[in-house]
Amino acid sequence: GIQVEQSPPDLILQEGANSTLRCNFSDSVNNLQWFHQNPWGQLINLFYIPSGTKQNGRLSATTVATERYSLLYISSSQTTDSGVYFCAVTTTDSWGKLQFGAGTQVVVTP
Amino acid sequence: GAVVSQHPSRVICKSGTSVKIECRSLDFQATTMFWYRQFPKQSLMLMATSNEGSKATYEQGVEKDKFLINHASLTLSTLTVTSAHPEDSSFYICSTENTEAFFGQGTRLTVV
DSSP, X not given: OOOEEEEOSEEEEETTOOEEEEEEESSOOSEEEEEEEOTTOOEEEEEEOSSEEEEETTEEEEEEGGGTEEEEEEOSOOGXXXXXXXXXXXXXXXXXXXXXXXXXXXXXXX | OOOEEEEOSEEEEOTTOOEEEEEEESXXXXXXXXXXXXXXXXXXXXXXXXXXXXXXXXXXXXXXTTEEEEEEETTEEEEEEOSOOGGGOEEEEEEOOSSSOXXXXXXXXXXX
């Protein structure tokens, strides 16, 4: 099956700093999503981005499907950005079934 | 986006008992839903695909007799953990089938 690798595994930021999270995948995908898991476990949809670039406030994401990677940018980080960020993909062989990366644990300190 | 409601959010049960978790789609008809499991400090892993009106399909290594899935209507899928044991303690979460997946709030199960 497809492999999804996220880096870095952990990230400690001071409030106001910028950061980039990376997601590499081993095969062609037809869906790629970024999620933020809050301390209560809830998965918050950040981006649906199988290709191209999107922005939502302080967050933006870029997926280069031909090179099999996606990047999530966090600008001017806030303590509420803390949590685990997951990248998840589906392929044409596994429609609807998300394969998750291991996640990046982000801690933003005041 | 789709709205998915999952209950309960947290449950503690005794070893050997069964626990039922409900996943409801509130604003769309879901012929297919997905159940995932997440152990502490780990990622989410797909357990099974819930199909309305037919049997669920399970991922390799998931015991279908232990994790019973029922999808009797287009708005409700249930996961029953039967004869629960402490090793079944985990975070269970359901999602929609749409092009963009949306998740319920999740259920934290603790078996004592």
